[in-house]
Amino acid sequence: MHTRTLVSILGLVCATFIVSACSSLNLNANPSNRKGEMTNHPTQKNDPILLTIRHTQVKDTQKKRLAMLQEVVKATEAKVPGLSMTLDGVEDKVNRFEKLRSEMAAGNPPEIFDLFGGTDTKDYVKADRLLDLTPILNELGLIDKFYSFEEFTVNGKIYGIPMAGYVEGLYYNKKLLEQQHVKPPQTWDELLAAAAKFKAQKITPFAMAAKDSWVINMMSNTMWVRTAGKDSIEGFLDGSKRWTDADIVDAFEKYDTLVKNGYFQEGSLALSYAEQQNKFSSGEAAFMFDGSWANTPLLDPEKSSIVGDVGFMSFPAMGGPGDGYINGGWSNAYGFSKKVTPVQLVAIKEFIRQMYNENMQKRQLIEEGMPPAMKLQDTSNVNPLITQILTVFAQSNGAFPAFDSRIQTKVREKLERGMQELIGGRTTPAALMADIQKQQEASNKEETHSK
Missing domain, CATH: 3.40.190.10 (Periplasmic binding protein-like II)
Structure with a gap:
């Protein structure tokens, strides 16, 4: 990232976390009012839609994070008739360097998976394995809600949605x-x-x-x-x-x-x-x-x-x-298989709605101390250590x-x-x-x- 762009982002992070804003993004509003909401599901109630989510929340210290993911899954299943989502937990390094890599080589990754940015993402795009998320993010009105997609952008297209930041x-x-x-x-x-x-x-x-x-x-x-x-x-x-x-x-x-x-x-x-x-x-x-x-x-x-x-x-x-x-930056994301079917894509859009909103990002920040990937409007009740970390990040060169x-x-x-x-x-x-x-x-x- 160019230094000027990054400094601007860090300044925005600093402003977001040091000064609490007065309103929220309200991304959990009535579904009928949400931008990009698909009103018709191309399935009947008894037609099964199966999705597997490869996640890395397997450690004892990640129980709260896993619980939040499980809530998102339940909320997504409730919105999409016939949907059944399977959680596949794998330790993060095993997923990145062994399991996902072999699945990508074979052309059979899960529909949703933990994806690392930079070289990993570029390699998988080159192999034509990743779903282009740019039109979906635009459809859902999320393209401007994130600090940065840089590590997941290849040739101007976005292939991963960051879950949280790190420093x-x-x-x-x-x-x-x-x-x-x-x-x-x-x-x-x-x-x-x-x-x-x-x-x-x-x-x-x-x-x-x-x-x-x-x-x-x-x-x-x-x-x-x-x-x-x-x-x-x-x-x-x-x-x-x-x-x-x-x-x-x-x-x-x-x-x-x-x-x-x-x-x-x-x-x-x-x-x-x-x-x-x-x-x-x-x-x-x-x-x-x-x-x-x-x-x-x-x-x-x-x-x-x-x-x-x-x-x-x-x-x-x-x-x-x-x-x-x-x-520091935003290196961990959810990526999606390019091979998903139209009905799976409907479910994936709903998963993105349920996962990426003000409420979930705020909970990650408060309950887990994870710097958010999205620009939060409400930053009250943040632990002093988290505030210090975000301030150090924002005030760096x-x-x-x-x-x-x-x-x-x-x-x-x-x-x-x-x-x-x-x-x-x-x-x-x-x-x-x-x-x-x-x-x-x-x-x-x-x-x-x-x-």
């Missing part, structure tokens, strides 16, 4: 910082000093679990953007930037400093992602780099002992051109997408394995970057030949 940054335990007389660090040196102080007091500086390799690269992604700039990922793709460049290696050397100084959670290579959140929510760690999806367990009093002590900030400045930028939404699969996989090796002491930043660069060149060449 990644540094969560911190306000109580622990106050007890140790540490202010939220604004620079890399201040972060190192704070980590050393916490370690000396036998407090884990950073909650971090490395068994799930994608977790490691949330923070490393932000760190190399800090040192090398927000356009570095695009540079890897077009060859103008190399993983072996000094400003990239610098970020990974700094990451290695955290590893060698013992600032990460002990035994992290054997710990799954949930253990990272558990460590922080139990009050045993000062910092945790994570995405805003972590709000749900952090703000649940049954799972968190620090509900009132959580703060959020952008990662500290590291002295590079990417200081002040933040990883701009946003950049997660690297795995742009970079090739083989490069991502090699970087994930390599970072585990770095944490385990089996490689060095320079050697790792040399390996990644070789794979990048091979992937770029392969991509060029496939065009």
